[in-house]
Amino acid sequence: MVTSRLRKLAILMTLCGFIMAGCAQQPAEKPMPSTQKPSTQAPMTAPKKPVTKAITSTEAKRIADRLSKEAVKVQGVEKAAVLVDTTSTRPNAYVGINLKSGVKGQEATKVKRNVETNLKKTEPRLNSVNVTSDPDLIKRIEDISRGIAKGKPISSFSTELRELGRRVVPTTR
Numbered sequence: 001m002v003t004s005r006l007r008k009l010a011i012l013m014t015l016c017g018f019i020m021a022g023c024a025q026q027p028a029e030k031p032m033p034s035t036q037k038p039s040t041q042a043p044m045t046a047p048k049k050p051v052t053k054a055i056t057s058t059e060a061k062r063i064a065d066r067l068s069k070e071a072v073k074v075q076g077v078e079k080a081a082v083l084v085d086t087t088s089t090r091p092n093a094y095v096g097i098n099l100k101s102g103v104k105g106q107e108a109t110k111v112k113r114n115v116e117t118n119l120k121k122t123e124p125r126l127n128s129v130n131v132t133s134d135p136d137l138i139k140r141i142e143d144i145s146r147g148i149a150k151g152k153p154i155s156s157f158s159t160e161l162r163e164l165g166r167r168v169v170p171t172t173r
Helices: 002-023 059-073 105-122 135-149 152-166
Strands: 077-085 092-099 129-131
Touching: 002 077, 002 129, 059 077, 059 092, 059 105, 059 135, 077 105, 077 152, 092 105, 092 135, 092 152, 105 129, 129 135, 129 152
Parallel strands: 092 129
Antiparallel strands: 077 092
8 A cells, every 4th residue: 555655646746847837938939040140132023124215206206317317327338217116105117218220139128227227226226127128118208207297196197107107127137
């Protein structure tokens, strides 16, 4: 009986020890030190696309004049007429060039390609630069340009501009 009492007492004492250890105050947990230094930079976001400023009709005339002067600088071009169509969200340029005598075939195609490349570099806001050496189309470009210079809105030439867009295609893709 004594052993049974001692056994019960030992079990009771062990249980009391566990209870007291579990109820004792534990030291507060310290936060883990951060391995990263606090960032002073703004959070990374996707890069924004550059805002393309719309081209006004007044600015379109200045751009057309500047592009005309640039086109004439290309070897093989005698004269150039440029029309900047601002009726769409991304403007297009229609360029009529008179080639110097003797420029034909592959050389004429190369001159047109050079004009297109140079003008795109000069005015990157243009969606496309469409170059032609067809005398009929050059006359249309000049007529529309004169009408705009006289104060007619470019929107009044929408039919002619659509026709130009169909007939004058970019030389590079």
